[in-house]
Amino acid sequence: MGFLNQVNGRTNSPTSQQQHQFNLSLYPARNLHVGFKNEYYVNKLVSKSNHTLFSDLIIRYTWQKRKIDFETAWNNIWNTSQLSLVSTSAFSYLESSYQLRPMQVLQRVRFSF
Structure with missing residues (x-):
């Protein structure tokens, strides 16, 4: 959705x-x-145009006999470092930029009793 606003x-x-x-x-x-x-x-x-892609991969194996989940999560696969968003109305223009965590791989083990 595009917006046109006027400030001052x-x-x-x-x-x-x-x-x-x-x-x-x-x-x-x-x-x-x-x-x-x-x-x-x-x-x-207003200041720039950009395209940003985020991807996560999760692999989970469940050992049903022991009620244990083994999970590997690969977050931020493309190592995207920044996200910029815009919010506008007839009276305001707000541009936000967020620094993101780098790519990471996490191992998890979950137990059920």
């Missing part, structure tokens, strides 16, 4: 923001789950 009599350039999500869950075996999560942002801001 000065009209800013139109801005737009799109967010796309794609999630995929696979169960290749009875005790195995593979999940792939994606978020894609397209921003046209």
Whole structure:
């Protein structure tokens, strides 16, 4: 959605923001789950335009006899370092920029009693 706003009599350039999500869950075996999560942002801001992609991969194996989950999570696969967002109305323009955690791999073990 694009917005045109005016602050102090000065009209800013139109801005737009799109967010796309794609999630995929696979169960290749009875005790195995593979999940792939994606978020894609397209921003046209007053100061710049950018495209940002985030992806996470999760692999979980469940040992049902012992009620234990083994999970590996690979977060921020593309090592995206920054996200910029815009919020506009007829009276305001707010551009936010966030520094993000670097790519990481986590191992988890969960127990149920």
